[in-house]
Amino acid sequence: MKILKLTQGSPDWLAWRQLGIGGSDAPIIMGVSPYSTREKLLGQKLGLVPKDEAYAMRRGSRLEPSARGMYQIREGYSSAEPVCVIHPDFDWCRASLDGLVLGAMDQPSHVLEIKCWSWQKHDYVLNGIVPDEVYPQIQHQLFCCELDRCDLVSYNPSEKFLATGEEYACLTVKADATYQASMFKEELRFWEELNERLRARTVRSGWQAPITEDL
Structure with missing residues (x-):
């Protein structure tokens, strides 16, 4: 994998995300996202549909550092x-x-995915269940990094879970080569369609498409 020095949430990061398919796009492309559709995602990548920052995303950004710190302490990772x-x-x-x-030593690198979900989905993770909507995201990340393991952390510091000490849950998800192959085909099909639409707009209006890479 190639690691980039980008600050997540910065303008450069937002522009970089626009020029490719990211992990959060994967559930939409695979048709399991409850929040968006493939056509809406195409519109957003084309700059025709504004992106909305949902409350859950803002909440996740606020709680993520605490969840990461708890993961490092509970699972014993320094970074x-x-x-x-x-x-x-x-x-x-x-x-x-x-x-x-x-x-380090004989331990391979792995991915960390943090979710600050509602109590219903947090309950899933507490009971060892990976919610359908996050599975494509995790498999996309593992494929992108060429790694075999992702730790999925769910963090919900609400009174309901703090009272029982269950505000934190962690599941290990392994790479699924069969699913990744199917997902890759769908993502490539999406990418090709996006580029075709960008080229069509360029021909019609002379507008310079932001994605110029040949497939």
Whole structure:
């Protein structure tokens, strides 16, 4: 994988995300996102549909540092810094990781994905269940990084879970080569369609498309 020095949330990071397919795009492309659709995502990538920052996303950004710190303490990792990565062979395949835990000795590196979900989805993780909507995101990240493991952390510091000491849950998700192959086909199809629409706009209006890379 190629690691980039980008500050997540910065204008440069937003522009970089626009020029590829990221982990949060994967559930939409695979048709399991409850928040968006493939056509809406195409419109956003084309600059025709504004992106909305949902309350859940703002809440996640606020709670993520606490969740990362708890992960490091409970699981015994000294560092799990957020990074941006690109697949070594497919420049459009990108991921903004909540954390990359670098391997040491005989332990390989792995990905950290943090979710600050509602109590219903937090309950899933507490019971060892990976919610459907996050599975494509995790598999995309693992494919992009060429790694085999992601730790999915769910953090919900509400009174309901603080009272029982269950505000934190962690599940290990392994790479699924069969799913990744299917997902790659869908993502590539999406990428090709996006580029075709960008080229069509360029021909019609003379507008310079932001994505110029040949497939």
